[in-house]
Amino acid sequence: MKALVIYSSIHHGNTEKIAKEISNILQGDLVQFSDFRENILEDYDLIGFGSGIFHGRHHHTAIKIAQNINVKGKDTFIFSTSGSGQIKYNKVLADILASKGANLVGEFSCRGYNIYGLFKWIGGIGKGRPNEKDLLKAREFAHDLLKKVMSN
Numbered sequence: 001m002k003a004l005v006i007y008s009s010i011h012h013g014n015t016e017k018i019a020k021e022i023s024n025i026l027q028g029d030l031v032q033f034s035d036f037r038e039n040i041l042e043d044y045d046l047i048g049f050g051s052g053i054f055h056g057r058h059h060h061t062a063i064k065i066a067q068n069i070n071v072k073g074k075d076t077f078i079f080s081t082s083g084s085g086q087i088k089y090n091k092v093l094a095d096i097l098a099s100k101g102a103n104l105v106g107e108f109s110c111r112g113y114n115i116y117g118l119f120k121w122i123g124g125i126g127k128g129r130p131n132e133k134d135l136l137k138a139r140e141f142a143h144d145l146l147k148k149v150m151s152n
């Protein structure tokens with residue numbers, strides 16, 4: 001089983017920490033959306049998509065690429081970091097992947113340090129996030145993914 005984790009992490013490097021934990025457990029390859037080329041997809045059985053959340057959805061590069069690639073029948077997963085850490089923010093990307101015939105095998109979200117807008121005046125929110133607990137949860141999530149994909 002070969003895994004690919006595609007991510008962007010432009011605000012504070014929050015999502016990159018999660019992307020690295022997950023790809024380590026999956027022993028997968030890690031690539032940023034900015035360097036991603038669609039022709040590599042055929043080499044992979046499991047593909048993860050992750051970024052920070054910007055105005056309620058994944059970074060626009062993630063959305064644009066998801067809209068333009070062929071993931072029909074592929075096992076996929078989604079992850080995000082955001083100020084509030086809510087999993088509901090994954091929905092826009094999940095709907096796009098579902099509309100393209102991908103099989104969504106898991107979703108992960110956690111909080112990430114955020115100094116956007118008024119939050120900068122109070123030193124930001126979610127300082128130190130993702131923290132060790134978040135990274136542990138990301139590793140557990142990756143182990144669960146492996147179990148699911150192997151039992152398919």
Ligand SMILES: Cc1cc2nc3c(=O)[nH]c(=O)nc-3n(C[C@H](O)[C@H](O)[C@H](O)COP(=O)(O)O)c2cc1C
Nearest residue numbers: 009010011012013014015052053055056083084112
């Ligand atoms: C322009 C902007 C918009 C954001 N919008 C949201 C949002 O809608 N909801 C939320 O919970 N966090 C929001 N955030 C916080 C980021 O999602 C959070 O800091 C995330 O961890 C950034 O990930 P990154 O460092 O990997 O880019 C926003 C941050 C910025 C800079």
